[in-house]
Amino acid sequence: MVMERNITDPMHLCVFEDDQAAHFLPVVHTRAVYDLRLGIRTLLQTIRESFGDPGTILHARGYVAPVTAEENELLVNRIPEGLDVLFVNGRWVVEEGDVLDRIRDATKDRSARVFLLGDEVLAAWVPGASSRFVEADAITASTFDGMPTEKVDGARMVSRIWDLFSGLDDALRRDYAVRMKGHYVYERPGVRICDGAILSEGEQIYIGPGSVVRPGAILNAEYGPIYIGGDVEIEEHAVVKGPAYIGPKSVIRTNADIRNCAFGFWSKVGGQVDGAIIQSLSNKAHDGYLGESYIGRWCNIGADTNTSNLRNDYAEVVMYDAVAGDFVPTGQQFLGMVMADHSKCAINTAFNTGSVIGVSCNLYGAGLMPRHVPSFSWGGPEDFKEFRLDKALKVAEAVLLRRDHRLTDAERQNLAAVFEMTRGEQVVK
Numbered sequence: 517m518v519m520e521r522n523i524t525d526p527m528h529l530c531v532f533e534d535d536q537a538a539h540f541l542p543v544v545h546t547r548a549v550y551d552l553r554l555g556i557r558t559l560l561q562t563i564r565e566s567f568g569d570p571g572t573i574l575h576a577r578g579y580v581a582p583v584t585a586e587e588n589e590l591l592v593n594r595i596p597e598g599l600d601v602l603f604v605n606g607r608w609v610v611e612e613g614d615v616l617d618r619i620r621d622a623t624k625d626r627s628a629r630v631f632l633l634g635d636e637v638l639a640a641w642v643p644g645a646s647s648r649f650v651e652a653d654a655i656t657a658s659t660f661d662g663m664p665t666e667k668v669d670g671a672r673m674v675s676r677i678w679d680l681f682s683g684l685d686d687a688l689r690r691d692y693a694v695r696m697k698g699h700y701v702y703e704r705p706g707v708r709i710c711d712g713a714i715l716s717e718g719e720q721i722y723i724g725p726g727s728v729v730r731p732g733a734i735l736n737a738e739y740g741p742i743y744i745g746g747d748v749e750i751e752e753h754a755v756v757k758g759p760a761y762i763g764p765k766s767v768i769r770t771n772a773d774i775r776n777c778a779f780g781f782w783s784k785v786g787g788q789v790d791g792a793i794i795q796s797l798s799n800k801a802h803d804g805y806l807g808e809s810y811i812g813r814w815c816n817i818g819a820d821t822n823t824s825n826l827r828n829d830y831a832e833v834v835m836y837d838a839v840a841g842d843f844v845p846t847g848q849q850f851l852g853m854v855m856a857d858h859s860k861c862a863i864n865t866a867f868n869t870g871s872v873i874g875v876s877c878n879l880y881g882a883g884l885m886p887r888h889v890p891s892f893s894w895g896g897p898e899d900f901k902e903f904r905l906d907k908a909l910k911v912a913e914a915v916l917l918r919r920d921h922r923l924t925d926a927e928r929q930n931l932a933a934v935f936e937m938t939r940g941e942q943v944v945k
Contacts, residue, residue: 527570527600527601527602527623527641528570528571528572528573528599528600528601528602529563529564529567529570529571529572529573529601529602529603529604530572530573530574530575530595530601530602530603530604530645530649530650531550531560531563531564531572531573531574531575531604531605531606532574532575532603532604532605532606532650532655533548533549533550533575533576533577533606533653533654533655534605534606534607534636534637534654534655534656535654535656536607536636536675537549537577537606537607537654538838538839539675539676539677539837539838539839540552540676540677541838541839542838542854542856542872542873542874542875542891542938543677543795543810543812543854543856543857544580545580545856545857545874545875545891545930545934545937545938546580546583546812546813546856546857546858546875546930546931546934547580547583547584547587547857548560548574548576548577548580548584548606549606549607550563550574550606550607551584551587551588552674552680552795553680553778553780553793553794553795553796554609554674554680554683554684554687554691554778555684555687555688555690555691555761555778556687556688556691556692556695556743556761556778557687557691557694559606559607559608559609559674560574560588560606562609562610562691563604563606563608563610565694566610566611566612566616567602567604567610567620572590573590573591573592573594573595573599573601573650574588574590574591574592574593575592575593575603575650575655576592576593577653577654578593578653579930579933579934579937580930581593582925582926582929582930583924583926583927583930585926586924586926586927593647593650593651594647594650595645595646595647595649595650597646597647598644598645598646599644599645600623600642600643600644600645601641601642601643601645601649602619602622602623602639602640602641602642603637603639603640603641603642603645603649603655603660604638604639605636605637605638605639605673607673607674607675608638608639608671608672608673609671609672609673609674609683609687611672611690613670614670615631615638615668615669615670615671618631618668619631619638619639619641619668622641623641626643627641627643627664628640628641628642628643628663628664629641629663629664629665629666630657630660630663630664630665630666631665631666631667631668632657632665632666632667632668633667633668633669633671633673635657636656636657636673637655637656637657637659637660638668638671638673640659640660640663642660642663676837676846677810677835677854678835678846678847678848678851680793680810681791681793681808681809681810681848681850681851682848684776684777684778684791684793685740685759685776687778688740688741688743688758688759688760688761688776688778689740689741689759691743691761692720692722692741692743692759692761693741695722695743696722696741696743700719700720701718701719701720701721701722701723702719704723705725706724706725706726707723707724707725707726707727707728707729708727708728708729709723709728709729710728710729710730710731710733711731712731712732713729713730713731713732713733713734713735713750714733714734714735714736715729715735715737716734716735716736716737716738717736717737717738718735718737720737720740720741720742720758721735721737721741721742721744721758722741722742722743722744723744723748724744724745724746724747724748724764725746725747726746726747726748727744727745727746727747727748727749727750728748728749728750729750730749730750730751730752730754731752732752732753733750733751733752733753733754733755733756733768734753734754734755734756735750735756736755736756736757736758737758738757738758739757739758739759739775740757740758740759740760740776741758741759742756742758742759742760742761742762743760743761743762744761744762745761745762745763745764745765745766745781746764746765747764747765748762748763748764748765748766748767748768749766749767749768750762750768751767751768751769751770751772752770752771753770753771754768754769754770754771754772754773754774755772755773755774756768756772756774756775757774757775757776758775758776759776760774760775760776760777760778761777761778761779762774762779762783763779763780763781763782763783763796764781764782765781765782766779766781766782766783766784766785767783767784767785767801768785768786769784769785769786769787769801769802770786771786771803772785772786772787772788772789773787773788773789773790774789774790775789775790775791776790776791777789777790777791777792777793777794778792778793778794779793779794779796780794780795780796780797781796781797782796782797782919783796783797783798783799783800784798784799784800784801785799785800785801786800786801786802786803787800787802787803787804787805787806788803788804788805788806788807789805789806789807790805790806790807790808790825791807791808791809791825791850792806792807792808792809792810792811792852793809793810793811794811795810795811795812795813795857796813797813797814797919797921798811798812798813798814798815798816798817799815799816799817800815800817800821801817802817802818802819802820802821803819803820804817804819804820804821804822804823805822805823806821806822806823806852806853807823807825807850807852808825808848808850808851808852809823809825809852809853809854809855810853810854810855811853811855812855812856812857812858812859812875813857813858814857814858814912814915814916815855815857815858815859815860816860816861816915817855817860817861817865818860818861818862818863818864818865819863819864820863820864821861821863821864821865821866821867822865822866822867823852823853823867823871824852824866824867824868824869825850825851825852825869826849826850826869827849827869830849831849832845832846832847832848832849833846833848833849833850833851833869833870834846834870835851835854835870835872835887836870836872836887836888836944843870843887843888843944846870851869851870852867852869852870852871853867853870853871853872853873854871854872854873855873855877856873856874856875856876856877856891857875857876858875858876858908858911858912858915858931859873859874859875859876859877859878859879860877860878860879861873861877861879861880861885862879862880862881864882865879865880865881865885866883866884866885867884867885868884868885868886868887869887870887871885871886871887871888871889872887872888872889873885873889874889874890874891874892874893874938874941875891875892875931875934875938876891876892876903876908876911876912876931876934876935877889877890877891877892877893877894877903878893878894878895878903878911879893879895879896880895880896881895881896881897881898881899882896882897883896883897883898884897885897886943886944886945887944887945888943888944889943890938890941890942890943891934891935891938891941892905892908892934892935892938892939893943897945900943902939905931905932905935908931908935909923909928909931909932912927912931
C-alpha cells in the first residue's frame with residue numbers, strides 16, 4: 517500500500533489496536549478490532565469521520581495486518597518518517613463532546629501528550645512520529661513512555677463483544693443523525709416503493725437509489741430511524757422496525773421480522789431477527805430466530821436455525837472469553853450468539869444462550885450446540901473433528917465467488933494463520 521503524503525495536512529490519524537483486542541476473538545481473528553460494525557458505521561469509520569477524515573494510517577496485529585490493508589486500502593504498520601500523528605484507540609466509540617474537542621485542540625500545537633482513560637490510552641498526539649510506534653502487536657501506555665499524560669473522563673471504549681449489542685440502539689440513532697445531518701426525507705430519487713408498501717414516519721426513513729420496497733412490506737420508523745442503502749430489496753410482507761440499518765445490495769426476505777438491527781453490505785436476511793449485527797456478506801435468509809447476536813462475514817445460517825438469547829432462569833448470561841480461557845459474566849440478560857467469519861450451520865441447528873462459534877466451522881446435528889466451538893471445527897453436539905485447512909479454503913473460494921469475490925493471498929494466509937493458532941482449542945459445552 518502506498519499513501520501519498522500531503523504536507524499541508526495538520527495531522528494524520530493512526531488508528532491502533534491495544535492489548536485488549538483479544539477479548540473480541542474469534543471475530544477479530546480475521547479483522548482489526550476497529551473494523552467491527554457498531555451501527556451504520558464501523559468503529560474505524562466513526563473515528564475517521566469524527567476527525568474530519570484526515571490522512572489515515574492503521575496499526576494491526578501482524579497476522580491480520582495484510583487483510584486489514586486490503587480491506588481499507590490504507591498503509592498498515594508503517595509511518596512515513598516525520599509525520600505529525602494523532603494515535604487513536606480503535607475501541608473508542610467517538611462522540612461529539614468535551615473529550616473529542618480537547619483532543620482535536622491538542623493537535624493545533626507541537627506539544628506531544630497522551631490522553632488516558634483510566635489506565636488505557638485513548639489517544640496520543642505525537643508530532644514527528646515514526647514507524648517505531650507501530651512495531652509491536654499492541655500499542656499501550658508503554659509505547660509513549662516519557663510523554664506527558666492527561667486524564668480524560670466521559671469517553672466510552674468497547675471492551676468486550678457484547679458492548680456492541682448493548683450500544684447498538686444508540687449507535688444506530690447517532691449514525692443516522694450524522695448521515696442525514698438533521699434533514700427529514702421527503703423525496704427518494706431512484707427508489708421504487710410498490711403499491712401496498714407502508715412507510716410509517718417516512719420522513720425518518722432514508723432509502724438509497726436503486727432500492728425497491730415490495731407490496732405489503734412495512735418500514736416502521738415510529739421507534740427509531742431506518743437507513744437503507746442503495747440496491748436493497750425489501751421483499752413482500754417483510755417488516756423492518758427502527759432503529760435499523762440495511763446495507764447496500766442486501767435482501768430482506770418475505771415475511772421477515774427485523775428490529776433494532778445493523779446489516780452490512782450484501783446481506784440476505786429472513787425470519788425473526790432482533791438486536792443483531794451482521795458484519796456483511798452473510799446469509800440468514802430463512803425462518804428462525806436470531807437475537808442479540810454478532811455474525812461475521814461469509815457465514816450461512818441454515819433454515820429454521822434458532823438462537824436462544826435469554827436463559828430460562830432469567831439470570832445473567834455468561835460467554836466464553838479467549839483471554840480468560842473460560843466463561844465470564846457479561847452483565848447482559850439478553851445475549852445470543854457470536855459467529856466468526858466463514859462459519860456455517862445446517863437446517864434446524866439450535867444455539868444456546870451466549871454461544872461463541874469460531875472461524876470456519878461447519879456445524880450440524882440434533883440438540884444444542886456447545887457454547888464454545890473452536891475455529892475449524894466440523895460436526896455437531898455428539899462429535900467434532902478438525903475441518904481440514906485445504907477443504908476449508910476450497911469451501912471459502914466457492915462461497916466468495918457467489919459474491920463476485922476471489923480469495924486473495926492475504927485472506928488465504930490469514931485463514932492459515934488462524935488454523936495454526938487455534939489448533940488444540942477445546943469444545944466447551
